[in-house]
Amino acid sequence: MHIAIAGNIGSGKxxxxxxxAKHYEWDPQFEAMDDNPYITDFYDDxxxxxFNLQIYFLHTRFSSLIRAKSNPKTIIQDRTIYxxxxxFAPNLHAMGLMSTRDFDTYQALFSNIKSSIDAxxxxxxxxxxxxxxxxxxxxRGREYEDSIRLDYLKRLNERYExxxxxxxxxxxxxxxxxxxxxxxxxxxxxNIISKIDGEVNGLF
Numbered sequence: 001m002h003i004a005i006a007g008n009i010g011s012g013k014x015x016x017x018x019x020x021a022k023h024y025e026w027d028p029q030f031e032a033m034d035d036n037p038y039i040t041d042f043y044d045d046x047x048x049x050x051f052n053l054q055i056y057f058l059h060t061r062f063s064s065l066i067r068a069k070s071n072p073k074t075i076i077q078d079r080t081i082y083x084x085x086x087x088f089a090p091n092l093h094a095m096g097l098m099s100t101r102d103f104d105t106y107q108a109l110f111s112n113i114k115s116s117i118d119a120x121x122x123x124x125x126x127x128x129x130x131x132x133x134x135x136x137x138x139x140r141g142r143e144y145e146d147s148i149r150l151d152y153l154k155r156l157n158e159r160y161e162x163x164x165x166x167x168x169x170x171x172x173x174x175x176x177x178x179x180x181x182x183x184x185x186x187x188x189x190x191n192i193i194s195k196i197d198g199e200v201n202g203l204f
Contacts, residue, residue: 001074006083007126008156010136015183016126017078023193026076029064043148050092051102057084058110065117080120085110087159095155119169122199130154132178173199
């Protein structure tokens with residue numbers, strides 16, 4: 001089974017992925033942020049490095065999905081390949097930070113990849129306000145995220161909401177994270193686990 005956690009930067013995807021992997025004994029797959037050779041350059045100069053970064057993400061996530069096919073355990077994935085293609089790359093293109101030539105090349109590559117992969121059995125979307133996102137980004141203190149523009153985050157949030165409102169590829173669970181602290185409050189985490197139990201049980 002393939003469970004995926006989706007959401008904007010700073011919404012809590014990685015934290016929730018770790019907690020659910022521990023609870024269910026699922027095999028977690030994380031974004032390769034610390035080893036990403038483009039991420040710091042990208043936030044310093046988005047226009048120069050946007051295409052490189054998105055191709056890197058596309059490659060690493062596709063590789064993870066290929067490995068997951070041969071894994072007998074349930075996989076829980078921190079961010080999906082669809083978010084790159086439907087949210088991040090289009091947003092960069094719309095903001096003039098990725099050329100139309102590069103965007104068309106990216107979309108053509110993703111289209112070929114999409115034909116060979118399956119959607120997650122359950123997509124868990126972490127809905128968060130911009131205020132909460134900014135607070136979480138500041139709290140975790142990643143140096144390369146210091147230069148993220150507020151309008152960039154707002155545009156991403158708008159695209160996330162548009163994508164989720166039309167998502168039909170599989171089961172979807174939406175969790176509003178603004179007023180909960182699932183990292184430090186066991187009751188809040190327990191509520192999420194109960195909701196996931198209900199969705200997962202319905203898959204069988």
